[in-house]
Amino acid sequence: MRNRPLIFLGLGLILAAAVGGGIAWYRDGAPSAPPEAVAGPAAPEPAPDLLPLPPEMPRIADGPDYDRCLTLLRNDPDEAMRFAQAWDATGGGDGARHCIALAMIGLGEAERAAERLERLGNGSRAGGIARAQVFGQAAQAWMIAGDANRAYGAATIALTLSPQDAELLVDRSVILAALRRFNEALEDLDAALAIEPERAEAWVLRAAALRRLDRVDQAVQAVERALVLAPDNVEGLLERGILRQLRGDVAGAQTDWRRAIELAPDSMAADLAHQNLELSEMGPSRR
Known part of the structure; x- marks a missing residue:
């Protein structure tokens, strides 16, 4: 998986x-x-001080600078931001912009991060699967920012790019549930479970x-x-x-x-x- x-x-x-x-809860036989x-x-609360990251993150770029920036994100988003901004100023491209957006989440700027991730997903020349993951990250950032409607939009774009992605289907089901659209959430969960x-x-x-x-x-x-x-x-x-x-x-x-x-x-x-x-x-x- x-x-x-x-x-x-x-x-x-x-x-x-x-x-x-x-x-x-029940009082006198009736639910309350x-x-x-x-x-x-x-809706989800703001991001903690440090990003809880999986062992391997989706990649929209390659190279040692990108690797270093992603490594810094795990323990020091401030330093990751400084590194990414300096790298971006010297032509870091998609990798630097990606790292800046991710560092913003770790620094409590989820809304700005979500907007940047959406711009990156729209403008990147990376393949559809990588771009889908960036839109998925944008959806999660919107949820952290408390905007489930924007999260739903980003998640739907992600699934348009990668419709058989069980992770994205589960994530969108969460967003739909936050919007109280439980029947639609079930549809996404059933689709995810058909895959995994x-x-x-x-x-x-x-x-x-x-x-x-x-x-x-x-x-x-x-x-x-x-x-x-x-x-x-x-x-x-x-x-x-x-x-x-x-x-x-x-x-x-x-x-x-x-x-x-x-x-x-x-x-x-x-x-x-x-x-x-x-x-x-x-x-x-x-x-």
Whole structure:
């Protein structure tokens, strides 16, 4: 499986964007909205100080300067920016412009980065697959900037250039879910799973989208499939816990959330699991 495009939204962020409302808590036998803390953000939060990068990033150029700049991005976006700007001033071309845009994300300028990435994707002479990855990066940057509509546009261009890319299909499904277009998100996830049927994250996202469409039985089947493929997938455990809570299996839900916290205590999924766990332990009379 190919590594994800440059910026990880992080599946914790993806799931939070996708599930939105979190658990439907119950009072006197009727569902009620959970507290805002459990709901998760409506869109991904700003980028952290350092970019969480995969081992290999999509390339739009070659050469030692490009390699050095991409390496700097992993640990020091400030230095990567300085290097890329100096390189660009001496004719660095697409490689320098790409590195500048990526450094901007690491420096908290996601909107400017997204605009630059789109210009690069439109103007580059690189092949369609490389340009698709740049538009995919632009889509993720727009999501970090909180503009899901612009993200959808960039992701759609990316898929026009590379329509059989499962990564891009999954990413666009996340954007569609953030826009509350859950049926369309399911279509992208089904297309991704037709290409890569053992992609656990896609099964988790499919479960979350189905739940938001009140198709709980199908959501359970999807998340169970995810956890067969990846038993320690923390987002899958978070989602299964939500579904178990909806079905009245409080003990099972708590077991899943505790396991998610144990496996990845610093993740967003664990944070949501912890909040859900605390609320479930309070009991209906105290929520």
